[in-house]
Amino acid sequence: VKDEKDWFAWHHQYDEPTSRLAQRLEIVRSRVRIVLDEAPPGPLRVISAVAGQGRDLLPVLATHPRAADVTARLVELDPRNTAVARSLDSGPAAVEIVTGDASLVDGYAGLAPADLVLLCGLFGNITGEDIRHTILTTRALTRAGGTVIWTRRRDENDATDFIRDVFAEHGFEFVWLSEPSVGFGVGVHRYRDEPDPLPAGERMFTFVGRSELRARGL
Numbered sequence: 078v079k080d081e082k083d084w085f086a087w088h089h090q091y092d093e094p095t096s097r098l099a100q101r102l103e104i105v106r107s108r109v110r111i112v113l114d115e116a117p118p119g120p121l122r123v124i125s126a127v128a129g130q131g132r133d134l135l136p137v138l139a140t141h142p143r144a145a146d147v148t149a150r151l152v153e154l155d156p157r158n159t160a161v162a163r164s165l166d167s168g169p170a171a172v173e174i175v176t177g178d179a180s181l182v183d184g185y186a187g188l189a190p191a192d193l194v195l196l197c198g199l200f201g202n203i204t205g206e207d208i209r210h211t212i213l214t215t216r217a218l219t220r221a222g223g224t225v226i227w228t229r230r231r232d233e234n235d236a237t238d239f240i241r242d243v244f245a246e247h248g249f250e251f252v253w254l255s256e257p258s259v260g261f262g263v264g265v266h267r268y269r270d271e272p273d274p275l276p277a278g279e280r281m282f283t284f285v286g287r288s289e290l291r292a293r294g295l
């Protein structure tokens with residue numbers, strides 16, 4: 078089943094300062110900033126999968142003193158979103174914006190393992206089995222000591238504990254999770270193992286979308 082949602086229009090919620098999503102964005106940005114603030118000197122690599130318009134990462138780079146050290150690759154399917162991402166200021170960072178399928182592991186070759194991996198707006202749109210598989214594959218995307226930031230809506234089917242446990246099972250140390258009282262979860266984990274080799278030719282997930290997951294009772 079094809080995901081039919083208008084993912085360009087979805088981003089308009091970011092322009093409503095009181096929306097839940099705008100609040101989430103601020104939290105993700107602050108966590109990205111912390112990762113850059115605390116990063117050791119030297120080059121830094123960043124991956125953003127299902128990157129949307131890159132609003133969580135690019136504006137942080139635009140003002141961050143470490144931006145010149147950053148090489149980032151954002152992978153997003155909708156060309157309207159990648160067009161917006163390309164129009165955003167990211168300061169002196171070297172940013173590559175790819176219009177393509179973020180589920181394909183090959184798309185991260187040359188950049189993985191990264192210091193920071195963003196998986197925002199993904200886990201609410203894929204099955205639990207695919208969340209597991211994506212986290213397993215993130216072992217190949219993240220360098221030892223690197224950070225993963227993810228988001229997941231908190232609703233009657235709150236999967237944040239499940240996600241947190243799966244990260245722990247796969248060698249990611251828990252760093253931070255947003256308060257349960259807000260309607261979304263933002264999680265931060267640090268990878269402690271050596272990265273796995275990139276599993277060439279693999280697919281991490283099928284982006285089925287929230288409404289299809291609901292229709293299937295998931």
Ligand SMILES: C[S@@+](CC[C@H](N)C(=O)[O-])C[C@H]1O[C@@H](n2cnc3c(N)ncnc32)[C@H](O)[C@@H]1O
Nearest residue numbers: 084127128129153154155177178179197198284
């Ligand atoms: C919930 S939005 C999140 C966007 C961004 N990460 C953020 O948090 O602002 C999900 C995004 O995934 C994109 N998307 C869906 N399937 C994809 C795929 N297979 N590969 C890349 N992007 C995909 C959609 O176009 C949409 O922009």
